[in-house]
Amino acid sequence: MITFEHIRKQFPDGTVAVDDLDLELPSGKITVFVGPSGCGKTTSLRMINRMVEPTSGRILVDGEDVLEKDPAVLRRGIGYVIQHAGLFPHRTVVDNVATVPHLLGRSKKERRAAAMELLERVGLPTAFADRYPSQLSGGQQQRVGVARALAADPPVMLMDEPFSAVDPVVRDQLQQEFLRLQSELGKTIALVTHDIDEAVKLGDTIAVFRAGGHLAQVGTPQELLERPADDFVRDFVGRDRGFRGLSFESAASLPVRPLGEVGGARLVLDDSGRPVCWEGPGVRGGSAPVEGTFTAHDSLRLVTDLALSSPVATAVRVDGAGRADGLVPHHDLVDHLAARRAPA
């Protein structure tokens, strides 16, 4: 657990970056610091490993005051990932990953073995081990950056905009893998981003900062989207928070209709019962492929998106084996969404 107690940071020029911050980051969870630029989120993150020294207050990592530790020793025990990876260009990938074990005095053989294992863990072929960073793409470099931060198996990780320097497709992939990795490792993670979508996707808890280093709201992504504390958070979360809030609601209780005719179109299945396309006079051009399906475990957001993009405004539900087992026309979905808000 990481605890901020009355943390204040005033820079020599008088700017107050963080003002009286009290915050707890639970162990084994991802806490996202989000906010507009200049809100003190990065400063707060960097105070945890003393890259920035607080003006007053205390920061405890698992009960120990970071200000009482030797900064270099403290930092070797905390994983650190930054925006452009910050790999050492003169060292090979495996040597980059082994940086902290090297600092800790581990043997060369031990370092290399650990680094190789981590490369696989973050989804890089071990053939990359002896390449140099300049031979890797941005996404691959960032994976190496994550592997490097994990090399000494620190309980705590600090990540400063780790996925914002890569293109959206790669970012999405990295985020997915990061969540998978975290589900295996259960680190205590503080992650800074300016992107509220990333915060919602990755955070177990989100701390929204506002300019001047004040906390605007701390809560789960769902709380933030459904009950913004004030206008600032409401604006920051964005206009389509109602739609995005559906990500947290399961499609399990959504009523479905049996397979059949919908709006002048018929769902065509293959031999094993998987949906193939819509056919009938209700479809423009007579036929259109089924571009996506959902299962009972998916979110209402996906169902809504499928219904909106379907040629016949109907989402198709499938079972675990991919066989179609129900239809949700968009008006049924709207009724369901309205009903969940109605008083019981």
Next chain:
Amino acid sequence: MGDDTPYLLDGTHWSGPTGIPHLLLAHLGYTGVALLCGIAIALPVGLYIGHTGRGSFLAINAGNAGRSLPTLGLLMLMVTLMGLGFLPVLIALTVLVIPPILTTTYAGLRNVDRSAVDAAVGMGMRPWQVLWRVEVPMALPVMLGGLRSAALQVVATATVAASVGLSGLGRLLIDGLSVNDYGRVVAGAVVVAVLAIVLDLGLGLVQRYVVSPGVSGRGLRRRGARASAERLDPDLL
């Protein structure tokens, strides 16, 4: 000039205390000692300024001032002050070495990718480790560039030693001029030029071995190139 044998091809010029090998060795000696002294002064200062960012005005001004001092004038001043000998020559040549080493060391370190330095500090390297394990290896191509240009300047300028009675390849120039033996003057110029080229090639070779391929890009397959395509990049030295 009754003798048509070119100076360099006359065997008698290749032995004895005024022979070319002897002069060459003396010349190299002056060059080497001046380089070492210059490095001993400029490198620590450059590393300090580049690493901390403190006193960068010093690096820039010392660099500019040093470059604008005429070596011959400085040498005469030193001789006037301290008499003949090796020391005035050494001082004059060292002053020549300091600016390129100082400015390239400083500039090399300052241009190191800040995110790599941030990562190094954030992972728990101490300042000394950041300097030697991250900043210097990344700044090495620029720093060695400074060393090469310093070496070239000194090897060419060390001829001034002869003007105050010392040895070195400058003897061929000074003595040749004094007896109107232009063959000897040309021979001196040629030997100095060849020596400069050989020295630069040698340092270039050293650079190939001490700079990480990850920094120089030498011999690396470019990103995206398939494993089967052993493509080398000839553009990068």
